[in-house]
Amino acid sequence: MTNHWVDIKNADLVIVMGGNAAEAHPVGFRWAIEAKKQNGAKLIVVDPRFNRTAAVADIYMPIRPGTDIAFLSGVIRYLLNNDKIQHEYVKHYTNATFLINENFKFEDGLFSGYNPETRQYDKSTWAYQFDEEGQPKRDMAMLDPRCVINMLKTHVDRYTPEMVERICGTTQEYFLQFCQEIAKTSAPEKAATFLYALGWTQHTVGSQNIRTMAMIQLLLGNIGVSGGGVNALRGHSNVQGITDLGLFPRMLPGYIPLPTDGDADLSSFLNRITPKTMMKDQVNYWQNTPKFMVSMLKSFYGDNATQDNQFGYHYLPKLPKGGTDQFRYIEDMYQGKVNGFFCQGMNPIASYANSGKIIKALSKLKFLVIMDPLVTDTSEFWKNYGEFNDVKTEEIQTEVFRLPTTCFVEEDGSIANSGRWLQWHWKGAEPPGEAKTDGEILSELRAELLHLYHKEGGKAPVKPLEAMSWNYANPLEPKAEEVAKENNGYALEDLYDANGNLILKKGQLLSSFAQMRDDGTTSGACWIYSGQWTEKGNQMANRDNSDPSNLGNTLGWAFAWPMNRRIIYNRASADLAGNPWNPKRQLIKWNGKNWNYIDVADFGTAAPNSPTLPFIMQPEGVSGLFVRERMVDGPFPEHYEPVETPIGTNPLHPNVVSSPVARVLDSDKADLGTSSEFPYVGTTYRLTEHFHYWTKNSLLNVIAQPEQFVEISEQLAAEKGIRNGDHVKVSSKRGYIKAVAVVTKRIRPLVADGKPIHTVGIPIHWGFATVTKAKKGFFANNLTVRAGDANTQTPESKCMLVNIEKAEA
Ligand SMILES: Nc1nc2c(c(=O)[nH]1)N[C@H]1C(S)=C(S)[C@@H](COP(=O)(O)OP(=O)(O)OC[C@H]3O[C@@H](n4cnc5c(=O)[nH]c(N)nc54)[C@H](O)[C@@H]3O)O[C@H]1N2
Ligand SMILES: Nc1nc2c(c(=O)[nH]1)N[C@H]1C(S)=C(S)[C@@H](COP(=O)(O)OP(=O)(O)OC[C@H]3O[C@@H](n4cnc5c(=O)[nH]c(N)nc54)[C@H](O)[C@@H]3O)O[C@H]1N2
Ligand SMILES: [Mo]
Numbered sequence: 104m105t106n107h108w109v110d111i112k113n114a115d116l117v118i119v120m121g122g123n124a125a126e127a128h129p130v131g132f133r134w135a136i137e138a139k140k141q142n143g144a145k146l147i148v149v150d151p152r153f154n155r156t157a158a159v160a161d162i163y164m165p166i167r168p169g170t171d172i173a174f175l176s177g178v179i180r181y182l183l184n185n186d187k188i189q190h191e192y193v194k195h196y197t198n199a200t201f202l203i204n205e206n207f208k209f210e211d212g213l214f215s216g217y218n219p220e221t222r223q224y225d226k227s228t229w230a231y232q233f234d235e236e237g238q239p240k241r242d243m244a245m246l247d248p249r250c251v252i253n254m255l256k257t258h259v260d261r262y263t264p265e266m267v268e269r270i271c272g273t274t275q276e277y278f279l280q281f282c283q284e285i286a287k288t289s290a291p292e293k294a295a296t297f298l299y300a301l302g303w304t305q306h307t308v309g310s311q312n313i314r315t316m317a318m319i320q321l322l323l324g325n326i327g328v329s330g331g332g333v334n335a336l337r338g339h340s341n342v343q344g345i346t347d348l349g350l351f352p353r354m355l356p357g358y359i360p361l362p363t364d365g366d367a368d369l370s371s372f373l374n375r376i377t378p379k380t381m382m383k384d385q386v387n388y389w390q391n392t393p394k395f396m397v398s399m400l401k402s403f404y405g406d407n408a409t410q411d412n413q414f415g416y417h418y419l420p421k422l423p424k425g426g427t428d429q430f431r432y433i434e435d436m437y438q439g440k441v442n443g444f445f446c447q448g449m450n451p452i453a454s455y456a457n458s459g460k461i462i463k464a465l466s467k468l469k470f471l472v473i474m475d476p477l478v479t480d481t482s483e484f485w486k487n488y489g490e491f492n493d494v495k496t497e498e499i500q501t502e503v504f505r506l507p508t509t510c511f512v513e514e515d516g517s518i519a520n521s522g523r524w525l526q527w528h529w530k531g532a533e534p535p536g537e538a539k540t541d542g543e544i545l546s547e548l549r550a551e552l553l554h555l556y557h558k559e560g561g562k563a564p565v566k567p568l569e570a571m572s573w574n575y576a577n578p579l580e581p582k583a584e585e586v587a588k589e590n591n592g593y594a595l596e597d598l599y600d601a602n603g604n605l606i607l608k609k610g611q612l613l614s615s616f617a618q619m620r621d622d623g624t625t626s627g628a629c630w631i632y633s634g635q636w637t638e639k640g641n642q643m644a645n646r647d648n649s650d651p652s653n654l655g656n657t658l659g660w661a662f663a664w665p666m667n668r669r670i671i672y673n674r675a676s677a678d679l680a681g682n683p684w685n686p687k688r689q690l691i692k693w694n695g696k697n698w699n700y701i702d703v704a705d706f707g708t709a710a711p712n713s714p715t716l717p718f719i720m721q722p723e724g725v726s727g728l729f730v731r732e733r734m735v736d737g738p739f740p741e742h743y744e745p746v747e748t749p750i751g752t753n754p755l756h757p758n759v760v761s762s763p764v765a766r767v768l769d770s771d772k773a774d775l776g777t778s779s780e781f782p783y784v785g786t787t788y789r790l791t792e793h794f795h796y797w798t799k800n801s802l803l804n805v806i807a808q809p810e811q812f813v814e815i816s817e818q819l820a821a822e823k824g825i826r827n828g829d830h831v832k833v834s835s836k837r838g839y840i841k842a843v844a845v846v847t848k849r850i851r852p853l854v855a856d857g858k859p860i861h862t863v864g865i866p867i868h869w870g871f872a873t874v875t876k877a878k879k880g881f882f883a884n885n886l887t888v889r890a891g892d893a894n895t896q897t898p899e900s901k902c903m904l905v906n907i908e909k910a911e912a
Contacts, residue, residue: 105671106296106332107522107663109655112137113330113688116288116295120149121171121303121312125156126791128300128336131521132156135298138330145284149174149273150302151786151862152814153849162284164277167855168786168862168902169306169745170270175315176740177267178282180259182322183252187286189324192684196675196717197321197726199252200241202232207738209258212759214737222764229731229738238382239723251729255318258739261755269754270742272853272860289323291678292685294330300338301788305901307765310894311740314730318740321726327675327705327717329654329688337521340511344519347664348590348629352427355419356590356629357395362421369396369416378722384714385724386706393621395630402589402628405572410623418567428896429455430889434768436464447474447541448508452481453796453870456887456898457774459838462494468501474544476510477800480870480882488871490841491879508541509534516583517635517643522669525635526661527643542581550579584641588612591636592619592627612637615666631664642667652701654688667703672726674706674717681711735893736764746890747836747904749778750856766891775888776836781904783819783861785835787883788901790866799873811842811880814864815907820846822861825909832910833863835903838885840865841910863905 111117111134124132136159138144148160149171157163166174182188193199206228208215216225231239232249242250264275271278288295297320303312317326317333325331337343349356359376366372373393380387400408404415433451435441437460444465452461465471465484473482485499486492511518513534517525534540539547549568556565575581594607598618606618616633619625627633635643647659656669663669670676673690677683681693690702693711698704709715716724730738743762744753753760767775789795790808798804813833815825825831827846832839842865853860869880888903 104332104334104522105326106329106334107524107655107669108134108520109657110329110332110522110670111135111296111298111334112141113294113654114138114144114296115142115293115330116284117144117146117298118149118285118295119146119156119160119298120316122298122300122336123150123154123156123302123788124298124300124336125159126154127789129791131336138296142330147281147284149281151784151850152788152864153851154788155791162280164273164281165851165853167270167272167749167853167860168784169308169899170272170742170855171303171312172308172315172740173262173270173742174267174273174278174281175312175319176259176262176742177264177278178285178319179255179315179322180262181279181282182286182289182319183256183259185282185286187289188322189289189291189684191291191678192324192675193252193322194243194245195679195725196324196327197251197728198231198723199250199255199728200243200245201251201723201725201729202240202242202247202249203251203254203729204228204230204232205249209739209741212741212743212753212756213763214739214741217763219763224735224737224764226732226738229729231731255728255739258741262742266754269856272855285319285323288325288331291324292687294325294328294685294688295320295323296325296330296332296334298334298336300336302901304892304895304897305899306897307746307762307890307892307899308736308740308743309892309897310734311736314734315740318728321728324675324684326726327670327672327690328684329670329676329690332670335521340520341518343521343523344517344525347519347631352429353422355396356399357631359392359396359399359630362416362419363426364421364424366421369413372416381722382716382724385722386715386719387722387724388719389722391616391619394619394625395616395627397621397623398592398619398625398627398630401595401623401626402592403572404570405574405626407570407572408623414623415570418570420567428766428891430766430768430771430891430896430898433461433464434770436467437770439467441468443470443472444468445472445474446481450475450479450481450796450870452484453479453867453882453884456884456900457771457837457889458882458884460774460889461884462492466494466499466501470502470504472504472506474506474508474541476508476538477797478505478872478874480796480872483872488879491871491881506544507536507538508544509538513538514540514583517587519664523663524661525632525643525664527641542583542586543579546573546575546579546581549573584636587636587641587643590627590629590632592616592625592630592633594618594624595626596624598624614638634666635662635664652689654690654701656702658703668705669702670705672705672717672719673702674704674719679712736762745899745902747776747778747781747888747899747902749782749784749860749904750858751778752856754856762893764893766893766896768889771889774836775890776904778904781835781906783863783905783907785833785863785865785886785903785905786901787865787867787887790868793866793868796868796870799868799870799877800875802875805873805875805877808866808868810878811840811869812845812866813842813907814845814847814850816850816852816861817846817848818852819861819863819907820844823907823909825907830910830912831907833865833886833905833907835886835888835905837888840881840883840885842881844907863907
């Protein structure tokens, strides 16, 4: 989130689109209800299903799964054509005024630079025009046809209300109601917030769904302000921590990219990834990347990281050409190229797309290690469970090891929530049986691997393992606080400022990442977490909930990265002169001499009307309505159909139907179905009463939602002769599930491109492994498609083609 949970109460309008917050985030959703109570905010839900969030909404409107870009682009068109934008904000804080490269174009569904062979874009024309001094050209009057705002206007002009209805199935009347409500927040003092999660991410156009929304927020001046923002409601309680700490296959901690095979040494790697300041006087905070990277390497490799060995750069694993992701590594397993797999805290045969293929892939391994507190479907994948898992055990060679771990309540540690708050928690119970923490298991593995290497040797180099710094009081049992301090970072020598004053003594904890150096005199494994545990103590354990501004920013409660800042880009909450757009929700204000802050400033000390602009992480200082290089699928968003499209065409450009760069491996193409065989849209989601696949082990949850069901409309039920409570079989090109039919008014048929579209709603949860008497069931992922977003590789689990038939019980 750019903002945080409590701040949602400050919104004038709450839009839940691409998520079901009341169901999946019932505790945090209270702040949406507070916005209604305290501000009279309206709540709008746009969702294929009338879900539990819709039940408390002021306005609900349906949409066909996978078409939000068309809807939101239509909103952008409306805002531009009806002059409902926050003018000053757009002009000064976005790149609306920048001129786009003469060779950039969009034609017949493709942006310039497309290579059909590699299915990738060359992004060199996705650029600005520059003047003789190398500065981007701007037209502050915004009249030049090549300036971003005019190019955007042309781009979205095709998304008329008629086109939105034709693609999305949402009536023009509903759509215009949405436009009118959101347009009200173009007033400088008004703010809308968008709450989203998987209904937007789990699409081949997932990243662009979110981007289109972010563009709307910029046009309305809703970013950096209280009650606004781009607010992803994250999933597992610490999944924010996972991405912060680099558990993405392509990332190091702190969102620093992992080097690739092509990055020959540290300096050329840093040169490639560190952005050059593009416009004079801008902060361009990522220019500090070398300080963060070297401090990270010092933290990883300690005294083994020196100037002479490029701080241990060569010990880091390098990504192969083209990178890697879940699709590829499952494919490698499937082709028998992988010996072993460590499965730590996940249940891939239940959670990954196309379960059938995952099970086959695991069957080709020599060994599988499961680190989990529970028995999982994956740890049982080799057992025959009849129709639920019809494998031939005797043909599976994979040896499975189960290492029981503790669960978070049995450990001290921190959890990062969606609002970037790092909150410390304390162990609540002793772990049962032989369970050990993940840290203990990994430490023992490290020690044993080193021992075996030294005794027997091995194929892979042992140096990276030997070089790792492992400075814990007990190397087999690292404590959470030791790891937290490592992430925060230390002064490795006495540190002086530019005037020669001592800032920190050797061995002291850094007080923020601003103290990090690129010469090896500081450490810190995750720069954004620096400040979490300083010489003043554990900031994550702070529990002062005083709230002088009444905005809910509570700076004394826990620690928010970066630097305890609660709303990022908060300089944008005031005009150029430093006057807050909304004095009642003031985050910063210029008092004539200096800045008054309610939140931790996102800006440094530049006086008002200085040329330094608020978007400090961007090399041009402003936010991007046009994206130069970050996205792989286009500098502007464009509607593409899901890879399995129910309408079989793209009304905007029939020659380019689905995303031309979507992640689909050749070997998975044969598994794609068509609407002639599978005429309905399947979409998967979760229920409050369950947590993914684990609550199969908890009797009360099992009682609350005992059996796999699917939801269909009354119209589809009538067509197929299905009654409420009948048993049905839902199938896709990949597999099938059996379930009980719930016939409901909550799902209604839509008309898209002149065709009736029926949706089958499929909750996830069931499987075969459980220690309770839970009814066994099928994986919803028997049905899903192995196709992903080209930016993130997130699979398109929110829409696929299915068929539904009555079945025997
Ligand atoms: N009780 C409970 N809470 C959970 C979880 C759980 O398992 N149980 N899981 C957690 C995790 S890991 C996550 S990631 C989050 C997920 O949080 P959510 O994303 O809120 O959860 P989903 O149930 O996947 O809901 C997605 C919603 O998006 C809608 N949708 C599907 N396709 C589209 C589309 O194309 N456009 C639009 N506008 N909407 C669409 C669906 O109908 C559904 O209502 O929940 C977290 N919270
Ligand atoms: N079709 C479809 N598929 C989906 C989704 C969807 O909406 N539709 N949602 C996707 C999303 S957003 C997610 S997040 C995934 C979830 O997919 P998974 O993460 O694979 O599913 P979980 O059941 O949450 O598995 C987490 C496991 O971690 C274990 N665990 C808990 N605490 C600890 C610990 O401290 N240490 C260790 N080692 N293990 C622990 C739990 O017992 C559990 O078995 O599913 C994805 N799959
Ligand atoms: Mo998730």
